[in-house]
Amino acid sequence: MCLAVPAKIVSLSGMTAEVETGGVTKKVSTDLVPEVRINDYVLVHAGFAIQVIDEQEAVETLKLFQEILEHEHEVS
């Protein structure tokens, strides 16, 4: 029920955006994230964009772990 999927904003008109995910486009409401821009990634839940995805954080979170794993290789 609290599932949300990442999608990319391809166009905006008023409080409605067209988003693309896995090659499929659909319309979502942007009432909850009025600041979104074209090309942003958003989390889509029940026809609404609920949060803007921070791509930088997406990369950083993984990097943190990759560093831990690499460090492991060095010491072993």
Added chain:
Amino acid sequence: MNMKFLKDYRDGEIARGIIRKINEISRRPAKLMEVCGTHTVAIFRHGIREVLPRNISLISGPGCPVCVTPNRHIDEAVEICRRPGVILTTFGDMMKVPGSSSSLAAEKAAGADIRIVYSTMDAVDIARDNPDKETVFFGIGFETTSPTVAAAILRAEQEGIGNFSVVGAQKLIPQAIRALLQSNEIGINGFILPGHVSSLIGTKPYRFIAEEFSIPAVVIGFEPVDILQGIYMLVKQIEEGTARVEIQYNRGVPPEGNPHAMNLLFKVFEPADAIWRGVGTIPGTGLTIRPEYSRFDAVRKFGVCIQEDRDLPGCRCGEVLRGVITPLQCGHFGRTCIPENPVGPCMVSVEGTCAAYYKFGKGASGDEA
């Protein structure tokens, strides 16, 4: 579209590296509760229980909105859909949930105009297109969904749509976690906090878990690497003897959440007491429409008053939702209760713990807990 980051969060090699790390540091017994039903399903689907060391058990919690909705609200929706000139709209998951004496699916079969919508805005569209009818949205959900109900009410207000109203049965998560901890039936050592509820509310409402109960809690995403990395973060805290609220799912959860959406939510609704199936009334975990918007309150508009609601005989959903038993301990499970013919809501909802156990097998870890 190149969502590179998404691919990496499904990477088998990274996942195996994290599993190795968890095995390396995990010594103490750890009961971790996944609050959210979406996590329950993701954990089963990716076989996460099977790859964790035996001292770690994953326990499913109360985070399936369909499952915790008490019969009273289903009875309200049933009563309203029987009124002449009403179009009842709802999300698909609520259709088959049995109330005290009927379900929406049964009412639809008997001729009621019940329509499944994907978005609350679809319900507003239906109201606009059918000015001679009353369109009612039966709203359930947590903080992920409730702002969308508020946005629909605000949209209807803005457009002057007077034939739209809502049966509100939405709930708030953080104080429900407090209620679980206060009864402390299972001795939880760590919380896997719901990613998408947190996208809206941020981390502040969870601080009491660490500060008052000294239990670590991590907001975790839904891809396999997310879940494993989040479990590693929890285990690390448990082994170090610390308790903090951390975010693994940084890309979708800023610490402050989505304040704009929460403002919309609390413009229309205010916190109230709520009944949770199997738990009872928990103060401050419900949402009621503020007096300024009371014309959108369907229960008031239609003068519905449910005198008494009945529980489902023999269904142990309440204990399942509190993590006290697993579905395997319910006598109905897999015999008289299956997804095609469910006895209780935890088998109806695809995110219900009983349905997840049935679909994905019985799960190796956590069942003995």
